[in-house]
Structures are given as C-alpha cells and as structure tokens.
Amino acid sequence: MPTHLASDPTGLHRVLDELPSGAARLPQAAERLDTRRELWPDEVRVRVERLNLDAASYRQLERKHTVDGTVAGAAIRDEVLEIVGRRGKMHNPVTGSGGMLVGTVEEVGPESPLGLAVGDRVATLVSLTLTPLVIEDGLARWDGLGEQVPCDGYAVLFGRSIAAVLPDDLAPELSLSVMDVCGAPALTARVVGTYADPVVAVVGGAGKSGSLSLAAARQAGARRTIGVVPHQAEAELLRGAGLADEVVIADARDPIALRDAVTKAGGPADVTVVCVDVPGCEGGAILTTADKGTVVFFSMATSFSAAALGAEGLAADVTMLVGNGYAPGHAAYALELLRGTPGVRDLFERRLG
Numbered sequence: 001m002p003t004h005l006a007s008d009p010t011g012l013h014r015v016l017d018e019l020p021s022g023a024a025r026l027p028q029a030a031e032r033l034d035t036r037r038e039l040w041p042d043e044v045r046v047r048v049e050r051l052n053l054d055a056a057s058y059r060q061l062e063r064k065h066t067v068d069g070t071v072a073g074a075a076i077r078d079e080v081l082e083i084v085g086r087r088g089k090m091h092n093p094v095t096g097s098g099g100m101l102v103g104t105v106e107e108v109g110p111e112s113p114l115g116l117a118v119g120d121r122v123a124t125l126v127s128l129t130l131t132p133l134v135i136e137d138g139l140a141r142w143d144g145l146g147e148q149v150p151c152d153g154y155a156v157l158f159g160r161s162i163a164a165v166l167p168d169d170l171a172p173e174l175s176l177s178v179m180d181v182c183g184a185p186a187l188t189a190r191v192v193g194t195y196a197d198p199v200v201a202v203v204g205g206a207g208k209s210g211s212l213s214l215a216a217a218r219q220a221g222a223r224r225t226i227g228v229v230p231h232q233a234e235a236e237l238l239r240g241a242g243l244a245d246e247v248v249i250a251d252a253r254d255p256i257a258l259r260d261a262v263t264k265a266g267g268p269a270d271v272t273v274v275c276v277d278v279p280g281c282e283g284g285a286i287l288t289t290a291d292k293g294t295v296v297f298f299s300m301a302t303s304f305s306a307a308a309l310g311a312e313g314l315a316a317d318v319t320m321l322v323g324n325g326y327a328p329g330h331a332a333y334a335l336e337l338l339r340g341t342p343g344v345r346d347l348f349e350r351r352l353g
Contacts, residue, residue, distance in 0.1 A: 007040035009159030033088035073144025098128030182334035183325035184209035185216035198270035241343030258284030
C-alpha cells in the first residue's frame with residue numbers, strides 16, 4: 001500500500017503535476033495522474049471492459065482524422081492510446097472532456113465509502129478526465145470508428161467517485177450509453193418541475209441526452225415539448241420515437257434560424273436544454289428562451305463566456321445552468337426512463353446497432 005502521501009477523497013494524492021509550494025490541483029485539472037495499481041485505503045480498482053468516449057471528444061478526434069471523407073480509425077485509436085499513456089487518464093486536450101467506463105471491481109480498499117464489492121460489474125459515473133486509467137491491450141479490439149471502446153486495463157476510483165452497479169436486465173453497452181448522459185434528464189426534470197405548464201425545447205432532441213431530456217420534461221409536467229434536430233433523417237427518427245410534440249429542423253449555430261423555428265413550433269421556451277456537441281449554439285439557445293426562462297447547457301462544446309456575454313448583449317433575462325452530470329439518483333432515474341419509454345429505448349438501440 002502506498003504510504004508516502006495520505007489519501008484525499010478527491011484523489012489529490014494521485015496528481016503528479018509539479019506546482020509552486022502550497023498550491024494544489026484536483027485530478028480533473030491535472031496534466032498527469034499516478035496510475036499505480038496499489039490502492040490507498042479509500043480507493044477501488046476496477047478491471048475495465050469498455051470505455052465510452054463522450055460525444056464531443058470523439059467527434060473532435062473523428063474530424064481530425066478524416067481524410068478525403070474517410071475516417072482513419074487506426075489514427076483515432078493511436079491518439080486515444082497516446083493521451084491515456086501520457087496523462088494517465090482519458091482527457092482530450094482539445095475538448096477538455098473524456099467519457100466513462102464499465103468494468104468489474106477487482107479490489108476494494110478497507111476504507112472505501114462507495115459500497116462496492118469485489119466482482120460487482122459497475123459503470124463509473126465520474127468523468128474519465130479525472131479517473132486514473134491504464135490500457136493494457138493496446139485497444140486491439142477497437143477499430144476507432146465509434147464511441148464505445150472495448151478495452152482491457154484498470155482504473156482507480158477515489159473516495160468521492162461515483163459508480164453504479166449494472167442492472168441485470170439491460171445489455172452492458174446499453175446501460176453504459178444511458179449512464180454516460182444520465183445527468184441530463186435528472187436536471188431537466190428538476191428545472192421543468194419549477195415551472196407551471198412550461199414549454200420545453202431540447203436542442204439535439206434525437207441524441208442520447210436529448211431524447212432522455214425530452215422524456216424527462218414530459219414526465220415532469222411540460223405542457224409542450226419541442227425537439228430541435230439538424231436534418232431530416234434526425235427529424236424522422238425523433239418523430240418516430242414520439243418524444244416531442246413538435247419536431248423542427250434548424251442549425252443550432254444560427255441563432256435567428258433556431259429562434260424562429262422554436263417560435264413557430266409554439267415557443268419561446270420556458271426551458272431550453274442544449275444537448276448538441278458542436279460549438280456556437282449559445283446565442284440561439286438564449287434567443288429561444290422566454291424572459292425569466294432557463295437555459296441548461298449539457299454540451300461540453302459550450303463556451304460559457306460566450307453564453308454569459310451573449311445574454312448580456314441581448315438583454316436576456318434568463319437563468320443559465322451548467323449541467324454537471326451529477327444529481328442524486330440520476331443513474332436509476334435515467335434507466336427507468338429507458339425502460340418505461342419505448343421511444344427512448346428505440347433511439348438508443350438504433351445508435352448502438
């Protein structure tokens with residue numbers, strides 16, 4: 001057992017960055033993490049079976065390694081291996097994001113507060129950007145052409161990490177896809193519940209977090225739900241799922257087009273939820289939202305300075321929230337939405353297929 005440094009529930013003891021005397025850096029902000037197998041007393045080690053790269057990170061890698069319309073999966077795989085090997089975690093230096101993982105608990109420290117036991121199959125509900133990770137198989141079973149990454153290696157969870165035991169009734173790949181975005185529907189439901197008969201617009205409504213957010217909004221009492229998608233194929237998927245009262249096609253990066261599309265569909269929205277993984281959607285989301293309304297940003301591509309300055313420049317009296325991916329009971333809630341909403345499950349299974 002390591003003894004040279006006392007453990008901290010935030011994982012501070014695994015940060016390898018050299019900083020001025022007295023300074024500290026949490027694992028998410030760190031450049032490098034200590035990935036040794038030996039555990040401090042409050043840690044848990046997980047044998048990794050699969051990584052789920054977050055959408056913003058994977059799309060950035062995909063764009064970078066696309067040549068003449070062809071995605072170079074091997075180059076994506078090599079870059080993921082390089083990032084993890086260099087930083088001790090999957091932390092995309094461009095997007096600042098990572099993802100999550102599924103695996104089996106192989107050792108539990110005697111002081112771990114997570115309630116996990118050896119042999120539990122779990123999904124981590126904290127970002128890979130702060131999770132010590134070692135890949136031992138060179139990602140040999142991954143072609144680099146999708147967000148879900150078969151993997152053999154290990155990861156370490158801290159005292160303040162979060163993990164959920166995988167349910168027996170769902171395929172692990174499906175559970176992982178849901179848990180990757182389970183913070184979105186939980187916060188959406190909480191915000192929608194503070195309004196009386198609100199109109200809710202979800203930008204990126206056919207995606208994983210978007211479809212769950214539409215289902216959560218309806219369950220939480222939305223009077224009208226509007227799903228915004230970028231093109232006809234996504235519109236057909238979302239209409240077929242039956243999750244939105246209105247489905248509109250608009251480029252979320254075009255603020256006027258987004259505002260007009262949502263207004264025509266019954267807006268402005270009392271609550272606007274942004275679930276797209278492209279930059280430049282801040283102004284449109286603000287314009288789409290009514291005075292005294294709320295914008296929830298779940299995209300890692302969001303520029304929060306652009307959002308703040310944009311709202312000021314538009315004299316928009318809106319509350320803006322950062323979706324931090326955590327709310328008490330968020331994993332169980334998202335899984336119940338999947339089980340109880342056929343349209344959500346169909347969209348998830350199509351994307352996995």
